[in-house]
Every structure is written in C-alpha cells, then in structure tokens.
Amino acid sequence: xxxxxxxxxxxxxxxxxxxxxxxxxxxxxxxxxxxxxxxxxxxxxxxxxxxxxxxxxxxxxxxxxxxxxxxxxxxxxxxxxxxxxxxxxxxxxxxxxxxxxxxxxxxxxxxxxxxxxxxxxxxxxxxxxxxxxxxxxxxxxxxxxxxxxxxxxxxxxxxxxxxxxxxxxxxxxxxxxxxxxxxxxxxxxxxxxxxxxxxxxxxxxxxxxxxxxxxxxxxxxxxxxxxxxxxxxxxxxxxxxxxxxxxxxxxxxxxxxxxxxxxxxxxxxxxxxxxxxxxxxxxxxxxxxxxxxxxxxxxxxxxxxxxxxxxxxxxxxxxxxxxxxxxxxxxxxxxxxxxxxxxxxxxxxxxxxxxxxxxxxxxxxxxxxxxxxxxxxxxxxxxxxxxxxxxxxxxxxxxxxxxxxxxxxxxxxxxxxxxxxxxxxxxxxxxxxxxxxxxxxxxxxxxxxxxxxxxxxxxxxxxxxxxxxxxxxxxxxxxxxxxxxxxxxxxxxxxxxxxxxxxxxxxxxxxxxxxxxxxxxxxxxxxxxxxxxxxxxxxxxxxxxxxxxxxxxxxxxxxxxxxxxxxxxxxxxxxxxxxxxxxxxxx
Amino acid sequence: xxxxxxxxxxxxxxxxxxxxxxxxxxxxxxxxxxxxxxxxxxxxxxxxxxxxxxxxxxxxxxxxxxxxxxxxxxxxxxxxxxxxxxxxxxxxxxxxxxxxxxxxxxxxxxxxxxxxxxxxxxxxxxxxxxxxxxxxxxxxxxxxxxxxxxxxxxxxxxxxxxxxxxxxxxxxxxxxxxxxxxxxxxxxxxxxxxxxxxxxxxxxxxxxxxxxxxxxxxxxxxxxxxxxxxxxxxxxxxxxxxxxxxxxxxxxxxxxxxxxxxxxxxxxxxxxxxxxxxxxxxxxxxxxxxxxxxxxxxxxxxxxxxxxxxxxxxxxxxxxxxxxxxxxxxxxxxxxxxxxxxxxxxx
Numbered sequence: 001x002x003x004x005x006x007x008x009x010x011x012x013x014x015x016x017x018x019x020x021x022x023x024x025x026x027x028x029x030x031x032x033x034x035x036x037x038x039x040x041x042x043x044x045x046x047x048x049x050x051x052x053x054x055x056x057x058x059x060x061x062x063x064x065x066x067x068x069x070x071x072x073x074x075x076x077x078x079x080x081x082x083x084x085x086x087x088x089x090x091x092x093x094x095x096x097x098x099x100x101x102x103x104x105x106x107x108x109x110x111x112x113x114x115x116x117x118x119x120x121x122x123x124x125x126x127x128x129x130x131x132x133x134x135x136x137x138x139x140x141x142x143x144x145x146x147x148x149x150x151x152x153x154x155x156x157x158x159x160x161x162x163x164x165x166x167x168x169x170x171x172x173x174x175x176x177x178x179x180x181x182x183x184x185x186x187x188x189x190x191x192x193x194x195x196x197x198x199x200x201x202x203x204x205x206x207x208x209x210x211x212x213x214x215x216x217x218x219x220x221x222x223x224x225x226x227x228x229x230x231x232x233x234x235x236x237x238x239x240x241x242x243x244x245x246x247x248x249x250x251x252x253x254x255x256x257x258x259x260x261x262x263x264x265x266x267x268x269x270x271x272x273x274x275x276x277x278x279x280x281x282x283x284x285x286x287x288x289x290x291x292x293x294x295x296x297x298x299x300x301x302x303x304x305x306x307x308x309x310x311x312x313x314x315x316x317x318x319x320x321x322x323x324x325x326x327x328x329x330x331x332x333x334x335x336x337x338x339x340x341x342x343x344x345x346x347x348x349x350x351x352x353x354x355x356x357x358x359x360x361x362x363x364x365x366x367x368x369x370x371x372x373x374x375x376x377x378x379x380x381x382x383x384x385x386x387x388x389x390x391x392x393x394x395x396x397x398x399x400x401x402x403x404x405x406x407x408x409x410x411x412x413x414x415x416x417x418x419x420x421x422x423x424x425x426x427x428x429x430x431x432x433x434x435x436x437x438x439x440x441x442x443x444x445x446x447x448x449x450x451x452x453x454x455x456x457x458x459x460x461x462x463x464x465x466x467x468x469x470x471x472x473x474x475x476x477x478x479x480x481x482x483x484x485x486x487x488x489x490x491x492x493x494x495x496x497x498x499x500x501x502x503x504x505x506x507x508x509x510x511x512x513x514x515x516x517x518x519x520x521x522x523x524x525x526x527x528x529x530x531x532x533x534x535x536x537x538x539x540x541x542x543x544x545x546x547x548x549x550x551x552x553x554x555x556x557x558x559x560x561x562x563x564x565x566x567x568x569x570x571x572x573x574x575x576x577x578x579x580x581x582x583x584x585x586x587x
Numbered sequence: 588x589x590x591x592x593x594x595x596x597x598x599x600x601x602x603x604x605x606x607x608x609x610x611x612x613x614x615x616x617x618x619x620x621x622x623x624x625x626x627x628x629x630x631x632x633x634x635x636x637x638x639x640x641x642x643x644x645x646x647x648x649x650x651x652x653x654x655x656x657x658x659x660x661x662x663x664x665x666x667x668x669x670x671x672x673x674x675x676x677x678x679x680x681x682x683x684x685x686x687x688x689x690x691x692x693x694x695x696x697x698x699x700x701x702x703x704x705x706x707x708x709x710x711x712x713x714x715x716x717x718x719x720x721x722x723x724x725x726x727x728x729x730x731x732x733x734x735x736x737x738x739x740x741x742x743x744x745x746x747x748x749x750x751x752x753x754x755x756x757x758x759x760x761x762x763x764x765x766x767x768x769x770x771x772x773x774x775x776x777x778x779x780x781x782x783x784x785x786x787x788x789x790x791x792x793x794x795x796x797x798x799x800x801x802x803x804x805x806x807x808x809x810x811x812x813x814x815x816x817x818x819x820x821x822x823x824x825x826x827x828x829x830x831x832x833x834x835x836x837x838x839x840x841x842x843x844x845x846x847x848x849x850x851x852x853x854x855x856x857x858x859x860x861x862x863x864x865x866x867x868x869x870x871x872x873x874x875x876x877x878x879x880x881x882x883x884x885x886x887x888x889x890x891x892x893x894x895x896x897x898x899x900x901x902x903x904x905x906x907x908x909x910x911x912x913x914x915x916x917x918x919x920x921x922x923x924x925x926x927x928x929x930x931x932x933x934x
Contacts (some may be wrong), residue, residue: 024910058926058929059929061930062926062929062932063929096720097786124793128793128797128805129801129804129806129830130797130800130801130803130806130827135804144805145804145805145806154620154792154793198710232754232756233792233793234753234792235790235793236934241756244756245756245925247655247656249761249921249922249925250755250922250925251683251921251922252764252922252928269678331824332824394656396654397806398659401663402663403662405663406663408667409664409665409666409667410666422667424667425664425667425668425669428663428667429660429664429669430663462704474729507651507652507653507656508652508653508656508657508659509658510650511650512622512648512649512650512669513648513649513650515629519651520629523628523651524628524630526628527628527631529826
C-alpha cells in the first residue's frame, strides 16, 4: 500500500532564508501578505516585554495552576469528543448507505452554525436547577434541592460537552472531504486484498485522511482555547478568562499578554506535534483515476446504529437548542419582527461572505507559496498568522487596533506638521479594519483546509504543469483549483460560519451604527435576556443554514469520480451512433 | 472560477459597505452630529437617542461595546478619535477613563443642578446618569428579614451553604469589594471575601438573574444581585421569572453604618471631542426629566435626579440609605479587589 499512495517527503532540502532560484513575484507578495497578517499576533507577543509588576507572583499563588489544569482538561475532553463523533459519522455518510444518509451528510454540519455561548445559554436555561426539566422532575417526584442527583450543566464536563457538540463538525467536514477525495483505486485495491469495511477504514482510509483529521482537530482545539463566552458563563477559570481578568480586572496588560503568549505556546506545540507526526510521510495520490465506489449497504441493526450515530449529534447539537430558541423567539415576535432586523441579517450575511472570500484567497496565496518552496520567513510568518485563531477575539482586536491607530495617528501627525492638514483616522473604525481582523483570526481555518487539500495533490502534477510551460498562477488556477473545488468550498463555508458567529472582534472594531446578528444576540444574552436574544441567535443559525446545505451538495458533487463518471456516461452516449454500426458489423 | 466571480461581486459589496459610515455622517449635517461610545447596550439607550435627535435635530452615531474595550479603543485612537461621549455602566470604569486622560472636564450649569454632588466627578469629567443598589435579596419562605443586618453579617456561620453570588470576574462584585476596601480597609475586605466564599451554596456561576432564580428555587436562601435585575424580572413578560422574583424580599443592609452599596452608570465628554458642544447637550439631555423617567420605568434603575420618582416596583422595595462613598474609589481599588477575591478562592 505504501508504494501505491505515498511518495516519501520530497522536501528533504532545507528551505533557505529566501526561496531558491530566481525570486519571482509570487514569494515576495506572499511573504509580505504573511507578514502583514502576522502583525497583530506579533504585536501581542511584543507586549510580553512590558513590565508585569508582581502580578505573576500573585497568579502563581492563586489561579495559575487552575488556568493550566482547566485549559488542558478542556482541550483533552473536547479533543476526544470531536474525534469520537466526527470521524465515524464522516465515514458512515461517505461510504455506507443507510436510511437518511443523504440528509445526514449536510445535517451533520448544522451545529457549526450554533455559537458556543448560545448553545451554553440554551442548555443552561433548559437543564439547570430552575429550568423546566428539573422543575418537571421535582413536580413528579416531589423532591427538593439536593434530594436527587442531576448532572450539573455548568461544570467543566458541561463545557466539554457544549464545545464538543458545536465543534465536531470541523473534524466531520474535513475528514469527509478527505474521504471523498480519496482515489478510489486505493480503496479498491484494499478490497481486492481482502480488506473488509472495518479494516479498509482502519488501515487505509483513516491513515490517508489523517492530515485532514488532524487539521479539523487542530481547528477545534484552537477554538476551544479562544472560547470565552462558554467558560465565562459556566464560571470555569481558563487561560482565556485569565487573560481578561488580568488585563482589565488587575489592569496589567503586560501580564495579560504574557498569559496570551503562554496560550500561544500551547498552540505552537500543538502545531509542531502535528508537523512532526507527519514529517516522515506525506500522502499524495499517485493515481488520478477515480470512480464511484459502491457503498456498503447497511441493514437491520447496523443501519439503525448508523442512523442513531448520525442523529444524536444533530439532535443535541442543533435540533434541541434550535427548537428551544424557536420557542423563545415566537414568544417575543413583537420585539424583533421589524425591517431593522432584515437589515441586520443582510449586514451579517455580506460581512461573512466577504470575509470568507478574502480569507480563502489569502490562504490560497500563502499555501501555494509554501508549496513552491517558500522561504523560511514566509513559512514562519504563515505559522504565526495562523495562530490568530487560538487567540481570543478581543486580544486579536487589540493587536489590530494598535498598529492601525499608530499608522493613522502617525500619518495624521506628519500631515499636520508638514502640510497643515489632518487626515484623521483612515483605517481605524472602518470595515476594512474589521475585515482585516477576520482575516487574521480565521486565516488558520482557511489555511488548514486549503493546505490539507493542496497536500493531497502529488507534486509531480506541479512539475508536469511547469514543464509544459505553465506559470505558477496558471498551474494554480488550471490544475490545482479544479481538483480542490470541494476543499475550497469547505474552507469558504467554515470561515463564513465562523464570521457569522464572531463576536468580540466585531464588537470592538466595528464602525458606528453597524451591528451584526452576533452583536445583537450577545448584547441581550449577556444581559440575561435569553428569550429576547433568541431571535438573533436563531437568525445566525438560519443564515448559516443555507450555505451549509448548498455547499454540502456541491462538495459531494465535487468528488472527482463523480464528474469523471458523468463525463464517461456522456461520452458513451456521444459515441453511441459510431459504436453501434461497429457492433453491428461485428455481429 | 468560483472565487473570482464571487470576488468581484463581493468587492462591490465592500465598496458599498465602506461608503456606509460616510453616508451616515453626511445625513446628520443639519444640526450637526454627535458620536457616542456606549457600554450601555443598544436597546437600553437607542430610544433615548432617537428622542434626542427628534428634539434637537442632532444626529447620534452609536457604537456599543464593553466598557474596557471602548476605553481601550478611545485611548488608541487618541486625539483623532471620533468619539464625543463615553457612557459606562459602572463608576469604576468612569474613573479608569478619567485616569487614562480620555475625558475632558466640562462646566455645565444644567448638569450641576440636575445631579447631586456624590454622583458626579468633583472635577466635572464624568456625570452619573442612573443609580442601582446591590442589596441582599432573600427567599421570603426561608429567611426572616430580622435575621439580616449587614453585608459583614453574611460571613457568619449561620449562613453556611445558603448564599448565591456570581463570579468575581463581574465588575459589580469587584466594585462591591472595592467599596469595602475603601471604607473598612483591605484586611476587612479579605475577611469578608473569605467568609462569603465559605458560605456559598455553590461555586459562582451565571449572572445576577440566575442567582435570584436559584434562591427562589431553593438552591440557596440569599442572593446578592443588582436591584434592576429583580425589577426587570418583576416587570417582564416571562411568567417563570416573575414568579421567581415574587418569592424574593429585598433587604438593604448596613443602614446603621455606611449604607447599602450602590453604583452608577454615567457619561463623560471626551478630551478630543470633535463635536464637544453637541456632546455636552447629549449628556445634559440624558439627565433631563424625561430621560430620567425613562430609565426608571423601562430599566428599573433609580434616577440620579432627586426630583424624579423611582418606578412603582423600585419604590416597593422601600427607601434606604445608600453608601455615600466617593464612587471614584471603586475604580481606585478595583485591581486590589480582584486580588483579594483571587486569594479568597472566589471563582
């Protein structure tokens, strides 16, 4: 198997500080782009050198241990959770056939549209001591507080569950895309060699999909590290809550940035581990022959188990909370059913779409530059920029505001001094600043996805294209992009939905009189007006729904085998008039 | 081809979107405009701003956010900041804004007449707009109010496992501990925080309303929460919340000594306000009779003007003696308060 599908790391050459050979425009442009995108994270890192007073001593004596312990436990719990849910369902809907499979393949993505803090608020409203579920139990049994056992939703375990429910789609989505893009020959060969469905999955498909699985897992874990809303509401002290507390409560930005740097080093280790684990083997498909594999038809209890495995995550991660939100929203229609609300929806939609396109284009530029033996600086800058995803949005926002305000004020000062005119704030407080922040924050999402997709295309394709005289841009647009259409759509979808939900950076960077659904939902939910916030929360989910479904369908159609088969079918019909006489002659 | 096609489409959207703030600016040209950074959320300020625009013709551009972050933005934007007015919902934040030098002292006859001295900055950099108290709320079925006396008495053994209060990350708790530091000293505040932590019914979680609901449902007997949360629960349409709130009694502690802890929301005109006069007019408007009545009725806050009555619900809680501590001190002692709660293990 190794011989058919892996080519050993081609890049044994160590990349130099600058790209080898004639420096074309591509590496220079991509290097600059990467550096600009890395700026906010670097700005935060620079805070590390601020004097931190005695806050560290205080933190060590009090909360630091808890921050570390809780963050690690949360990472571990959610990590296990998203893998246990994400991989099996991806496999089931990709290669098995069971009732409802066509619906599940997109429905499994729905929890992606649920902001973590909203699902946390919703479940708390339903399940905590004063909620309807426990009230019903008390009514039936006549027991009071402390006389019966009920799981405490606002706990570390509760937070793990909430985050797992909304984050498993990352693993599901990327893994499924990988399964669909797998050259069918590999699977066919494995079947001819006697692999059954289980060993075919464990020994061939899963190892091949590993880069995608890891990419999905990394995204989920970075989001866990950046999460503030859920852990703050549940009262769990993690690095994120610690950063906020230190920055604002203890009024010590230096120490807060140092905490953020510790958090970033978590991420860095995560990324290094992933790189290291992949170092010796890169998986490329050497065969480009694809065809549709007959699905395993599941029957009886196996089909029932498959349905249950797919239904439970959708039910808990989407249907139940969405139903609760709908009930609340219907109770408060008079408060939100107005033209303002439509404007809010449109605002949010455009912003998310725009940010998604920008993030994916940037990711393509950067990933492609790295593929073409990018220099060390570009590679490092890309890594640093990608870490933005694990940084709480507020911290990124400050990293964006600082350089932008500095630029604006310096330019203004210069113009005033030399020309007597004031240019004011050119960038700060504009949508451009906000879009830049989104690009920084969500670059990791598009980059991980695009790199995973690009990595599966064997480098000999590039060489072939180049030897046929194609320039890098042409190779990208005419060779790579068509192959990775599914991957690109996945990346677009992920960033789109992430921006829909994004709150902290939007809150602080947006221009005057500009609101999004997430801002509206948060303002109300943050003030404990859960019912009033439900309409905006529900709208986030609904706006996210449409692209989720559309893109999911496109991803399935994007499976290389699908188009080839369709083309083959077409060819057969085209050829028919010619073939028939030939056949007739033979008989 | 996919990214290109939508790229062009969305670039057009970007251009339109970028033009958006500019058109807003142009619209308010009649009587000018005023730019507001508000930590008070949109639905709790917008109706007042609309009234202001109707009465004066001045267009208000609004940016809501968290106080700390608005302050951060204001500082970074420096002298080019478009903001004219900053509104926060805690005196500690107002003090920090003053310390950061982003507010300007203003001299206004109207403001000085409308707002009692204890609710404004001695140098005129910020002015209180509304007041809230943080009293002891008790479950009427479990607690006789005669058992209650002061915040300090809640640390006694009889309250073990009976108190609900939210996380120490919350500014209201930080300000409350800061008020104890200011009047009784850091050591007393540490003792108090330790005592409260050992008497908690459960680790702190949720917001103020959650504490009230928990006490009503029997998780604990005492909840410490701001008055407007209880008021809003009583005035709201949610039956379950109203019923929970109705089970609670309000006890204003420390009436024999310093008084019940109170806090304010307030506003200040910024140091580099491009529309300074309009900014002053807006702050004056927010302390006007109509605006004060609106706070009282809609958000169940105590008006800062003595001549405007509290809402019926708030009046029902009874009169009380408020801690007349200079509210700047809440900001001064904020960081110390956080450390004290950290040491007490107050999550």
